[in-house]
Amino acid sequence: MSGFDLIVVGHITRDLISRAGEKTREAMGGTPTYTSIAAARLGAKVGVVSKVGNDFQSQYLDSFRNAGVDLSGLSITGGDTTVFENIYDENGKRTQRLLSCAESIEYSDIPEKYFSSKCFHFGPVYHEVSYEMIKDIYKRGILTALDAQGYCRKREKDLSIKLCAWNEMKNVLPHVNILKCDEEEAKIMTGKPNVEAAAKILNNLGSEIILVTQGEKGSTLCYNRKMKKIPAIPPDKIVDLTGAGDTYIAGFIVEYLRTGDPEWSALFASGAASFVIEGLGTSVMPTREEVLRRLKRNSPKIV
Numbered sequence: 001m002s003g004f005d006l007i008v009v010g011h012i013t014r015d016l017i018s019r020a021g022e023k024t025r026e027a028m029g030g031t032p033t034y035t036s037i038a039a040a041r042l043g044a045k046v047g048v049v050s051k052v053g054n055d056f057q058s059q060y061l062d063s064f065r066n067a068g069v070d071l072s073g074l075s076i077t078g079g080d081t082t083v084f085e086n087i088y089d090e091n092g093k094r095t096q097r098l099l100s101c102a103e104s105i106e107y108s109d110i111p112e113k114y115f116s117s118k119c120f121h122f123g124p125v126y127h128e129v130s131y132e133m134i135k136d137i138y139k140r141g142i143l144t145a146l147d148a149q150g151y152c153r154k155r156e157k158d159l160s161i162k163l164c165a166w167n168e169m170k171n172v173l174p175h176v177n178i179l180k181c182d183e184e185e186a187k188i189m190t191g192k193p194n195v196e197a198a199a200k201i202l203n204n205l206g207s208e209i210i211l212v213t214q215g216e217k218g219s220t221l222c223y224n225r226k227m228k229k230i231p232a233i234p235p236d237k238i239v240d241l242t243g244a245g246d247t248y249i250a251g252f253i254v255e256y257l258r259t260g261d262p263e264w265s266a267l268f269a270s271g272a273a274s275f276v277i278e279g280l281g282t283s284v285m286p287t288r289e290e291v292l293r294r295l296k297r298n299s300p301k302i303v
Helices: 031-041 058-067 112-116 131-139 169-175 183-190 195-204 244-259 262-276 288-298
Strands: 006-009 013-019 025-029 046-052 070-076 082-088 094-100 119-122 143-147 153-155 161-163 178-182 209-213 219-223 226-230
Touching: 006 031, 006 244, 025 031, 031 046, 031 058, 031 244, 031 262, 058 070, 070 112, 094 161, 119 131, 119 244, 131 143, 131 169, 143 244, 161 183, 178 183, 178 244, 183 195, 183 209, 195 209, 195 219, 195 226, 209 244, 209 262, 219 262, 226 262, 244 262, 262 288
Parallel strands: 006 046, 006 119, 013 082, 046 070, 119 143, 143 178, 178 209
Antiparallel strands: 013 025, 082 094, 153 161, 209 219, 219 226
C-alpha cells in the first residue's frame, strides 16, 4: 500500500474505566486509535506507528483492520502496554493514573513506505515521541500535526497524572504546521487566562494553524493571526465523550488535505467529533457524507 494521506504516531493504550456505581471496564484508547480509525472512515489512507506490550489483546486490532488502517508500523514488544486508569465520580470529574508505559517510539520504527504520506500526526499520550522525530518529518516537507497533551503531563508519586507547562514548546512549535490542544492545555502552555490570548501566542511561536477544543463551547481556530470561533455541532445523544478531540483532529486533517481551507476544515472537524460521543469507543465513526448531512441540517456559523 502506498500514497498514504495520514500517519498517526503515538501509543495505543489500554484504558481501565471506572464510573460511579458501575463495574470497571477495559477499552482500547490513545490518539492513534481514535484518530486513525476516524480518518479512515472519512476516506483517508491511514497508517499507525505505535508500540504495545504482550498484554495487549489482539482482538483490539480488528477495529483497525475493519476500518482499513495499515498496521505495518505497530510493534509488539516484550514490555507492557501503556495503561491508564480513568476514574469518574458522580459529577463526571475524572481522576487519571498512569499505571504503565510502553517503550518509546523511535524514528527507526517508521516503515519506509510511510514517508510518502501527506501528513504525520503526532499524538503522544506520555512523552513517547521525541522532538527530533517531529523535526525530521517536518524537514522532509511533510505536513506535521501535533496533539500537545502528552507533553503537558507529569506523573506524581501516586501515579496520578497532572497538567504541567511544556517548557520545550518554543523549540518544537516552529516544526509543527497544525497544533491541537484543549482549553486547559492551551492556558497552562502559555500562562494566559483566556483561549484567544493563548492561541495567539501559540500561533506566534511558529505553528501555522492552532486548534483549541472547548467541548460543548466548540473550538477556537487561529491562523495567519486571525481568530475564528467554531461552533460545536450537537450530537443526537451523548454516551461517552472519550475520543472527541482525536476525532476532531482527524476530521480537520482529512478535510484540510482535501481543501486547504482551515475554517471549513475546522467546521467539518466539529461535525465529525459530534458522532463519536454517541457511542462507546470507536463504535460510532462517521463517513464524510454523514458529516456533511449533519452540517447541512444544523447550518452552523463561524464567527
